[in-house]
Amino acid sequence: MPKQINLKKRPTGTPTYDNFEVLEVPIGEPSKGEILIKTVYISVDPYLRGRMNEGKSYIPPFQLNEVISSGVIGQVVESRSDLFKKGDMVLGSLGWQEYSVASEKSVRKLDPNLAPVSAYLSVLGMTGLTAYFGLLDIGKPKEGETVVVSGAAGAVGSTVGQIAKLKGCRVVGIAGSEDKINYLKNELGFDEAINYRTQDVGTALQEACPNGIDVYFENVGGKVADAVFPLLNHFARIPVCGAISSYNNEIEDVGPRVQSYLIKTSSLMQGFTVGNYSSRFGEGIKALAGWLNEGKLKYEETITEGFDHTIDAFLDLFKGANLGKSLVKIAEIEK
Amino acid sequence: MPKQINLKKRPTGTPTYDNFEVLEVPIGEPSKGEILIKTVYISVDPYLRGRMNEGKSYIPPFQLNEVISSGVIGQVVESRSDLFKKGDMVLGSLGWQEYSVASEKSVRKLDPNLAPVSAYLSVLGMTGLTAYFGLLDIGKPKEGETVVVSGAAGAVGSTVGQIAKLKGCRVVGIAGSEDKINYLKNELGFDEAINYRTQDVGTALQEACPNGIDVYFENVGGKVADAVFPLLNHFARIPVCGAISSYNNEIEDVGPRVQSYLIKTSSLMQGFTVGNYSSRFGEGIKALAGWLNEGKLKYEETITEGFDHTIDAFLDLFKGANLGKSLVKIAEIEK
Numbered sequence: 001m002p003k004q005i006n007l008k009k010r011p012t013g014t015p016t017y018d019n020f021e022v023l024e025v026p027i028g029e030p031s032k033g034e035i036l037i038k039t040v041y042i043s044v045d046p047y048l049r050g051r052m053n054e055g056k057s058y059i060p061p062f063q064l065n066e067v068i069s070s071g072v073i074g075q076v077v078e079s080r081s082d083l084f085k086k087g088d089m090v091l092g093s094l095g096w097q098e099y100s101v102a103s104e105k106s107v108r109k110l111d112p113n114l115a116p117v118s119a120y121l122s123v124l125g126m127t128g129l130t131a132y133f134g135l136l137d138i139g140k141p142k143e144g145e146t147v148v149v150s151g152a153a154g155a156v157g158s159t160v161g162q163i164a165k166l167k168g169c170r171v172v173g174i175a176g177s178e179d180k181i182n183y184l185k186n187e188l189g190f191d192e193a194i195n196y197r198t199q200d201v202g203t204a205l206q207e208a209c210p211n212g213i214d215v216y217f218e219n220v221g222g223k224v225a226d227a228v229f230p231l232l233n234h235f236a237r238i239p240v241c242g243a244i245s246s247y248n249n250e251i252e253d254v255g256p257r258v259q260s261y262l263i264k265t266s267s268l269m270q271g272f273t274v275g276n277y278s279s280r281f282g283e284g285i286k287a288l289a290g291w292l293n294e295g296k297l298k299y300e301e302t303i304t305e306g307f308d309h310t311i312d313a314f315l316d317l318f319k320g321a322n323l324g325k326s327l328v329k330i331a332e333i334e335k
Numbered sequence: 336m337p338k339q340i341n342l343k344k345r346p347t348g349t350p351t352y353d354n355f356e357v358l359e360v361p362i363g364e365p366s367k368g369e370i371l372i373k374t375v376y377i378s379v380d381p382y383l384r385g386r387m388n389e390g391k392s393y394i395p396p397f398q399l400n401e402v403i404s405s406g407v408i409g410q411v412v413e414s415r416s417d418l419f420k421k422g423d424m425v426l427g428s429l430g431w432q433e434y435s436v437a438s439e440k441s442v443r444k445l446d447p448n449l450a451p452v453s454a455y456l457s458v459l460g461m462t463g464l465t466a467y468f469g470l471l472d473i474g475k476p477k478e479g480e481t482v483v484v485s486g487a488a489g490a491v492g493s494t495v496g497q498i499a500k501l502k503g504c505r506v507v508g509i510a511g512s513e514d515k516i517n518y519l520k521n522e523l524g525f526d527e528a529i530n531y532r533t534q535d536v537g538t539a540l541q542e543a544c545p546n547g548i549d550v551y552f553e554n555v556g557g558k559v560a561d562a563v564f565p566l567l568n569h570f571a572r573i574p575v576c577g578a579i580s581s582y583n584n585e586i587e588d589v590g591p592r593v594q595s596y597l598i599k600t601s602s603l604m605q606g607f608t609v610g611n612y613s614s615r616f617g618e619g620i621k622a623l624a625g626w627l628n629e630g631k632l633k634y635e636e637t638i639t640e641g642f643d644h645t646i647d648a649f650l651d652l653f654k655g656a657n658l659g660k661s662l663v664k665i666a667e668i669e670k
Contacts, residue, residue, distance in 0.1 A: 257590045270597070271598040273601060
């Protein structure tokens with residue numbers, strides 16, 4: 001029987017296999033207006049860790065003993081909807097399971113001729129749009145400014161850095177391995193890249209940013225972020241997208257308070273989630289697809305093969321193992 | 336001979352008398368285009384503490400063995416300028432001294448018939464304008480929203496709260512004495528006021544803000560601010576004006592990092608100084624003067640008498656002794 005992954009126990013600290021339960025469940029039957037979808041790719045993302053906690057946030061928490069969900073690309077295997085036919089590729093927020101029954105309203109059709117379908121989970125999907133709106137709408141980079149991005153080799157960070165280069169900025173990435181550093185400098189054209197595991201981030205940033213920092217795209221928080229604040233220029237902008245360094249903290253995440261830095265420099269910090277921009281997704285996808293087709297935007301995928309490794313792929317996110325977007329490939333697309 | 340106060344030694348921690356030196360200096364002689372001014376009021380403000388440190392900020396630090404300066408109102412006693420005549424009341428950034436010689440371009444004339452001249456150092460001056468632009472331009476309060484202001488009985492905070500009331504908001508002030516609490520609730524019409532010295536701020540805020548916090552006007556930082564973040568509503572705005580609780584810190588000011596709170600609620604923090612709005616001062620003064628003349632805006636002054644008590648008045652700011660604007664009265668206005 002096909003499998004499904006439920007949240008069994010809320011994690012305290014770093015999630016482990018004990019937090020999940022793999023069940024066998026029968027394939028559902030679509031009712032009128034519904035489709036049966038075979039899962040092809042599952043997106044695993046750091047923000048899902050937040051949904052495993054109780055308590056209010058910008059999206060409701062996962063329920064115990066219910067299936068975990070995230071961005072999923074699948075193929076229609078049975079349709080009782082006039083909008084979809086067998087073989088169509090679809091994208092939606094669906095369960096971590098091999099088959100899903102979904103309302104025709106909850107998914108959208110993808111054109112596999114425009115880009116490889118997996119791109120709709122990364123550079124043309126939530127992570128690309130997160131980078132696009134966070135950087136351009138909040139960060140507002142201007143030609144010649146210095147943009148620093150943490151989590152720079154991740155799906156969001158790598159797109160942020162490339163868009164900032166397209167806007168004529170000096171771009172400095174912070175990441176956690178030499179492979180990532182090389183990737184950022186040699187593949188993506190970042191001006192500088194800093195390895196936070198082996199370098200003193202404050203000193204390295206000072207050297208890499210001789211004109212100070214105008215935009216800091218925040219993906220990680222913690223000590224990496226602490227090192228950025230003393231180097232902010234007047235009227236700097238900080239889109240606050242993520243704080244992965246703190247997601248598994250069991251104790252309070254404590255560091256230097258930021259108020260004095262913000263006052264001294266009249267700087268702005270703005271938290272956001274991509275959903276704030278849903279009315280403008282069309283604009284973002286069009287711009288990203290344009291750069292992609294012109295060869296100006298590269299993206300990397302870390303693809304884990306097989307449903308049975310979905311939990312591994314998720315846990316790997318917190319080890320910093322992934323380059324670019326992390327996906328799990330569940331099945332081949334049927335022609 | 337008239338006196339002058341110089342910065343003798345940069346403070347570490349809370350300033351003391353040892354940091355200052357009182358000198359006797361001869362009265363200067365104005366050259367062409369200059370005026371001789373007799374000091375009437377000296378403004379003492381928390382932000383001056385920052386200027387006593389070395390290092391870059393939004394305004395240059397005071398120099399050792401040079402006169403300290405701040406907002407000053409004075410009366411022209413001798414003029415070699417066509418723009419001013421003897422007896423005129425003027426406002427400028429002038430030294431802590433009984434007499435100043437100033438260029439005609441560095442001061443502006445005040446109309447003592449529009450409002451008591453001291454108001455130009457408070458509600459119609461920098462502190463009123465700080466409240467006006469920080470609250471309205473960054474805080475953007477909407478009718479029915481909840482606005483929390485710390486340092487609420489100070490010159491900036493008391494104006495912020497009253498403007499927020501004029502905009503139809505629920506206003507909660509945080510201050511440090513029962514006198515201040517009573518003043519905020521009974522004189523200024525705040526909906527609630529919290530004494531951070533005797534109450535648990537987190538619990539008190541939860542009770543005072545049943546619908547969460549939409550705008551937090553930051554004057555103090557530290558633990559008071561820490562208690563605000565968990566109560567922010569979606570798309571909350573935080574104008575960051577001051578952080579007086581940390582100005583005298585000798586060790587790093589450490590507390591819960593704010594990134595996760597900002598992400599969860601898509602909230603904004605924006606540091607600012609009033610100088611960012613200098614091109615719009617006219618608009619601000621007009622609005623403030625209008626409310627003042629309609630009796631909709633009250634202001635309080637804590638006036639210390641006598642040049643010899645200038646340092647006392649400054650040091651008192653960090654004891655939370657002042658209500659509203661702190662001024663030192665140096666001389667009577669001559670008719």
